[in-house]
Amino acid sequence: MATPRATETQKATLLDYLNRAKIPLIALFLLLIVALIAFFIVMVVDQSRSEDAIEQIYGIETTLRELLGDSILSSSELPLVGEYGDGVTPDGELLSVDDSNAQQTSEADDNTKQIETLKQELKDVITTYPRQYGSIRARYLLAITAWDTEDYEEAFQYFDDIVTNFPSNYLAVLSRNAAPVALEELGRQEEALEYYQSLLEIDSSELYAPNATKFAIGRLLDSLGRKEEAYSQFEQLYIDDGSSIYAELAKTRMISLRDYAPEKDSPTETEE
Numbered sequence: 001m002a003t004p005r006a007t008e009t010q011k012a013t014l015l016d017y018l019n020r021a022k023i024p025l026i027a028l029f030l031l032l033i034v035a036l037i038a039f040f041i042v043m044v045v046d047q048s049r050s051e052d053a054i055e056q057i058y059g060i061e062t063t064l065r066e067l068l069g070d071s072i073l074s075s076s077e078l079p080l081v082g083e084y085g086d087g088v089t090p091d092g093e094l095l096s097v098d099d100s101n102a103q104q105t106s107e108a109d110d111n112t113k114q115i116e117t118l119k120q121e122l123k124d125v126i127t128t129y130p131r132q133y134g135s136i137r138a139r140y141l142l143a144i145t146a147w148d149t150e151d152y153e154e155a156f157q158y159f160d161d162i163v164t165n166f167p168s169n170y171l172a173v174l175s176r177n178a179a180p181v182a183l184e185e186l187g188r189q190e191e192a193l194e195y196y197q198s199l200l201e202i203d204s205s206e207l208y209a210p211n212a213t214k215f216a217i218g219r220l221l222d223s224l225g226r227k228e229e230a231y232s233q234f235e236q237l238y239i240d241d242g243s244s245i246y247a248e249l250a251k252t253r254m255i256s257l258r259d260y261a262p263e264k265d266s267p268t269e270t271e272e
Contacts (some may be wrong), residue, residue, distance in 0.1 A: 048173035056125055061116050061141060067111050067118075097188075102110050119145060131254045136162060140171045147182065167206075177208045180216070193220040211237065211246040218253060227260035235261070 007030035008138070021023045122138040122145075129135045143158035159179035163172050176199055184190035204210040234250035241247050252259070 052129075054134050054137075056121075057137045057141070060121055060125075061137075062115070064118055064141060064145060067115055068145065115145060115149070136166050136169050140175065143175070143178070147178075150185075152185040153183045156186070173206055173208050176206070176229075177213065184220075189220055189224060193217065193224065196220065208223055211241055211244045214240075215246040215250060218250065222253065222257065225259055231257040231261045 010120050033192060042188070056195055119142060122142050125138040126135045139158045139162050144154045146152070146154035148160065156179055156203040159175040159182060162169065162175040163179060168171055180192040180195035180199075183189075183195060199207055200217075207213055214233065214237045218230045218237065221227075221230035221233055234253045238247045238254065242251075
């Protein structure tokens with residue numbers, strides 16, 4: 001059993017320890033408070049920056065819609081047209097051929113200048129807000145704009161940038177399908193084929209149109225002269241999902257490639 005003197009000594013030692021640890025504990029507590037305040041400030045600033053980026057992108061996107069067509073976000077095949085259509089004035093009167101051509105040339109020049117200005121603003125957004133949603137949207141708009149102006153190399157670079165650096169963003173889903181199409185437009189069919197094939201290695205939920213990807217692989221194999229592989233690709237697509245439009249297209253391709261199919265698999269085979 002501890003003596004009274006020993007007990008008093010233990011209490012004194014504990015009090016002495018607490019007194020010595022008081023200042024460090026207070027400092028640690030204050031440090032935690034400062035860290036929480038700093039975290040809160042960063043979150044508020046980050047949210048504010050995100051909102052600023054989105055607001056800026058919205059303004060640029062609205063103008064691009066007017067220049068490139070209202071469906072810029074859902075289609076990259078819209079032609080660059082004048083505000084009132086070919087050969088018609090704002091009040092509906094027909095222009096002469098010379099006047100019409102002059103007006104179209106002038107409008108096209110003005111559009112080109114505006115587009116270049118907007119592209120630079122989008123690049124500034126990427127630089128200012130590199131990891132915000134606004135910068136991802138800016139990349140996508142730059143890709144679509146490049147596509148519309150037939151700069152397929154730049155379009156591919158931006159699509160691929162989104163896929164590589166922001167794979168979980170929904171715009172990456174759209175970009176995965178668009179990037180290899182840009183490679184095709186550049187005549188780089190082998191690279192496009194490899195890109196399409198790599199898409200089959202990821203979850204189908206991350207693809208905009210899985211059957212379109214499978215059909216594109218068969219189409220490219222066919223155009224590259226790899227007929228047997230093309231037939232097998234189309235056949236597998238038809239077996240996997242015979243009800244889709246791409247399966248019907250695959251069936252048509254199988255018929256045209258029937259000479260390259262094993263006899264037992266030929267869709268035109270008949271029993272004697």
